[in-house]
Amino acid sequence: QQLDPDRFDYPYELAYAHYLKEDYKGAIKILEKNINHKDVTERLFQLLGNSYDNLGKADKAFEAYDTGLKIFPNSGMIYLEKGNVYWGQKEYGKALPFYEKGIELDPKFPSNYYRATLIYCGSTEEVWGMIYGEIFMNLERNSKRTAEISKLLFDTYKSEIEFTSDTSFSVSFSKNASINISDLQTPNKLKLPFGVGVYEPTLMMSMINEKSIDLNSLDKIRTNFVETYYKNGNDKNYPNILFEYQNKVLQAGHLEAYNHWILMKGDDDAFGIWHSTNTEKWDSFIKWFTDNGLEVDNSNKFYSGQY
Numbered sequence: 532q533q534l535d536p537d538r539f540d541y542p543y544e545l546a547y548a549h550y551l552k553e554d555y556k557g558a559i560k561i562l563e564k565n566i567n568h569k570d571v572t573e574r575l576f577q578l579l580g581n582s583y584d585n586l587g588k589a590d591k592a593f594e595a596y597d598t599g600l601k602i603f604p605n606s607g608m609i610y611l612e613k614g615n616v617y618w619g620q621k622e623y624g625k626a627l628p629f630y631e632k633g634i635e636l637d638p639k640f641p642s643n644y645y646r647a648t649l650i651y652c653g654s655t656e657e658v659w660g661m662i663y664g665e666i667f668m669n670l671e672r673n674s675k676r677t678a679e680i681s682k683l684l685f686d687t688y689k690s691e692i693e694f695t696s697d698t699s700f701s702v703s704f705s706k707n708a709s710i711n712i713s714d715l716q717t718p719n720k721l722k723l724p725f726g727v728g729v730y731e732p733t734l735m736m737s738m739i740n741e742k743s744i745d746l747n748s749l750d751k752i753r754t755n756f757v758e759t760y761y762k763n764g765n766d767k768n769y770p771n772i773l774f775e776y777q778n779k780v781l782q783a784g785h786l787e788a789y790n791h792w793i794l795m796k797g798d799d800d801a802f803g804i805w806h807s808t809n810t811e812k813w814d815s816f817i818k819w820f821t822d823n824g825l826e827v828d829n830s831n832k833f834y835s836g837q838y
Contacts, residue, residue: 539570546578555582566598573603577612589616607637614646623650631834634663638832641670648680652687655706658726659835661687662773665793666833669776669825678796685797689744692734700738702731725838729769733759746801750790757781772833776825783823788816 532541542565549557562579565571576599583591593616599609610633617626627650633643644667651660664680671677687704694700705726723729737755741748757777760766766774780789788809795802806813 537569539565539568539572542568543572543575543578546575550578550582553585555585558582571602573599573606573608575599576603576606577608580609580612580616584612584616584619589620592616605636607633607640607643609633610636611640611642611646614643618646623653626650631836635832635834635836638827638829638834639670641667644670645676645680648683652683656704656726657687657691658704658730660684661704662771662833662835666773666825666827668793670827681794681796685746685749685794688749688794689797692738692744694742694744697742700735702734702738704731704734725769729765733763733765746791746794746798746805749794750787753777753790753793754781754786757786769838772825772827772831779823783819785812785816785819788812789820792816792820 532538532545535541542561546558546561546565549555549561559579559582562575562582565575566579568575576595580592580595580599583589583595593613596609596613600606603609610629614626614629614633617623617629627647630643630647630650633640634647637643644663648660648664648667651657651663654660661684664684668677668680691703692700693703705724707724707726733756734752736759737752739755741752757774758781760774761778766778777786777789780786791802791805791809791813
């Protein structure tokens with residue numbers, strides 16, 4: 532720092548060292564001095580807000596994050612931290628809008644999808660968790676969190692699809708059936724609530740001939756889902772980057788392997804058996820997947836507010 536006093540890295544890293552020592556006041560002292568640094572990054576406001584939050588000063592934390600958002604208005608990282616203040620207080624309903632705003636404004640940043648998935652998959656609106664969770668896995672492919680979400684998606688399918696008899700079943704991924712009164716005045720533009728009006732009926736049509744929920748049956752159901760979604764024209768009324776990508780994977784001939792990858796941590800043994808007899812399919816998929824990932828940006832993104 533003495534040799535290069537104008538560099539932002541040194542004060543930031545010094546503050547971070549104080550933070551790691553749990554000397555939050557020491558971190559704040561350095562960070563506050565550098566708020567107006569010519570090379571300031573969003574990480575300063577993240578660390579400053581977190582330091583205040585760890586001292587139990589939630590109001591000061593929000594003040595720091597909001598100052599950061601004035602300079603970095605599309606920072607998914609700062610919206611994540613605003614949500615995390617409420618997450619730490621177990622006020623998940625208050626945290627969720629911040630995670631979703633982060634997804635909307637900074638769609639490449641994975642952590643907001645992760646937290647939103649955990650909240651939605653523990654709510655009555657699992658439909659959004661299923662979509663956010665899979666997008667998250669595509670953005671962050673090989674982490675502990677990826678494995679956690681893989682298992683969560685599998686478990687959610689298993690808990691929300693119920694076979695009530697040999698000839699009947701039920702699905703429950705959404706309870707929201709509300710429609711805006713103003714939409715009823717223009718029936719040709721009327722959009723049904725996505726969960727109960729589109730996602731669940733498409734899923735039910737995709738389950739004909741299935742008698743149980745496991746890794747292999749879910750592969751068939753998910754494949755039928757994509758085909759049905761497009762056959763019914765839902766891609767026109769409810770465009771969705773995830774289903775578009777699934778269709779791309781299907782057209783490339785890799786959807787079976789992709790579906791097994793998405794849900795593999797729900798049943799490691801079943802995945803191992805499938806993999807041992809489908810090594811060529813798996814290797815071919817991985818090679819393709821490396822160069823053909825889901826592309827997410829401001830012109831190609833998904834957040835629940837689109838519907």
